[in-house]
Amino acid sequence: MPLYEPAHVPLRAHVPGGAMRRACARPLLVESGAKWILPLLVPALLLAACARPTTTSIAEEHAPSALRAFDQEFLGWTDRFHVSSASLAVMRDDRLVLARGYGWRRAGERVDIWSLSKAITGVCIATLIRERKITLEDPIGPLLSPLYARYGTPADARFARITIADLLTHRGGWPRQPGGNGFAPGLPQLLQQRSVRSVSADALMTEILRFPLSRDPGVEYEYSNVGYLLLGQIIEVRTGQKYADACGGRVLARAGIRNAALDSTWGGVLHSAGGWSLSGPEYLAFLRLLRQRQPDVLPSEVRAWLTDPQGKWIDASGGRAYTLGVMLRMPARNLFHGGSWTWRQSGTRDGTIATKEGTWAVLASDGTAWFASFDTVNADENSDAIRALDATLWRAREAVSSWPERDLFAEFGVGPVTIND
Numbered sequence: 001m002p003l004y005e006p007a008h009v010p011l012r013a014h015v016p017g018g019a020m021r022r023a024c025a026r027p028l029l030v031e032s033g034a035k036w037i038l039p040l041l042v043p044a045l046l047l048a049a050c051a052r053p054t055t056t057s058i059a060e061e062h063a064p065s066a067l068r069a070f071d072q073e074f075l076g077w078t079d080r081f082h083v084s085s086a087s088l089a090v091m092r093d094d095r096l097v098l099a100r101g102y103g104w105r106r107a108g109e110r111v112d113i114w115s116l117s118k119a120i121t122g123v124c125i126a127t128l129i130r131e132r133k134i135t136l137e138d139p140i141g142p143l144l145s146p147l148y149a150r151y152g153t154p155a156d157a158r159f160a161r162i163t164i165a166d167l168l169t170h171r172g173g174w175p176r177q178p179g180g181n182g183f184a185p186g187l188p189q190l191l192q193q194r195s196v197r198s199v200s201a202d203a204l205m206t207e208i209l210r211f212p213l214s215r216d217p218g219v220e221y222e223y224s225n226v227g228y229l230l231l232g233q234i235i236e237v238r239t240g241q242k243y244a245d246a247c248g249g250r251v252l253a254r255a256g257i258r259n260a261a262l263d264s265t266w267g268g269v270l271h272s273a274g275g276w277s278l279s280g281p282e283y284l285a286f287l288r289l290l291r292q293r294q295p296d297v298l299p300s301e302v303r304a305w306l307t308d309p310q311g312k313w314i315d316a317s318g319g320r321a322y323t324l325g326v327m328l329r330m331p332a333r334n335l336f337h338g339g340s341w342t343w344r345q346s347g348t349r350d351g352t353i354a355t356k357e358g359t360w361a362v363l364a365s366d367g368t369a370w371f372a373s374f375d376t377v378n379a380d381e382n383s384d385a386i387r388a389l390d391a392t393l394w395r396a397r398e399a400v401s402s403w404p405e406r407d408l409f410a411e412f413g414v415g416p417v418t419i420n421d
Helices: 018-025 038-050 065-080 114-130 140-151 157-161 164-168 187-193 201-210 225-239 243-252 267-274 280-290 300-306 383-399
Strands: 086-092 095-102 276-278 320-322 327-329 334-348 351-363 368-375
Touching: 065 086, 065 095, 065 368, 065 383, 086 280, 095 280, 114 164, 114 225, 114 243, 114 267, 114 276, 114 280, 114 300, 114 334, 114 351, 140 157, 140 164, 140 201, 140 225, 164 225, 187 201, 187 334, 201 225, 201 267, 225 243, 225 267, 243 267, 243 280, 267 276, 267 334, 276 280, 280 351, 280 368, 351 383, 368 383
Parallel strands: none
Antiparallel strands: 086 095, 086 368, 320 327, 327 334, 334 351, 351 368
């Protein structure tokens, strides 16, 4: 169970105040031990403060009349599911047309984007394919062999046969809950020994390489954070750079995003599977790279692969496939993904950890895209809420008959896409 439940604040206006906003919007890492009163006192004080917001309207709080449906539909969804802090951004034909903050969250505030990071990793891999450093069909055994002296050789002989494409499409052969948790084997034990801020993805590699596959590679879809952690390691081996530096330069800087960084708390360990911290406008700026353009950050073979569902189906229905760090919804070929992080653990180096947050993003084939971040609900535990959110934002999209011509990206510090051949 969570350490505490944030007070529900009506989401009619952004509330300024950085420290209090962050405290109210995010569950706590509460130190335990001799100061036994803190786990009781701190949440109580915060709840009292969060229950009395100052509703100061600022410019970002005014939605253009043409886009009022997005604002009204999203507010209705937050009320229905008791969300206390959220953000929403909307893009049309590479123009940022709406950015809103709700409750304690600013429209341009960077938040953990969780598994939406996978698309950034996927595009980063595509840049290596463009430079002929790797291919989609390369087996990962030889690519990761430089790491074996440090972390040990893989215990499962099938590991060497896994391909880059298998990792990208969640067909590496790992179970969804490796080591009894939804991220990676060994993480709960590491958090008992070290603060979450000091744990890196590297510290998980020994246990990952020891962990047996649950099926042959390339056969069946099963969502796996482990596969995307290994893609991060491949990026580091093939570029000679840290993952954040390599993908920050190859991907996010080209998308006009300045000084992109992994999250200061969870980013080091979630890394290439879920570690980036971006604002809604910044994530939509990144999604511009997934739209076809000239010059293109994606090589032609990856561009075609991105929207080809064959060999990438998630289930037998033939409605959804998993491709370059994003899901593909057929037949319209709309791209989408959700981000979730739910971690509850007592007895860690930081005391009791209770985190539950979510994100959602869609890039429709007609050039419309949206990003939402929110607390208290996510796909891990509230699939009904996420299905409702998806329907809500599509309904808002259908209600828009004309789109603003103004582009707000520059107002949120985002530059143009810059890609050199």
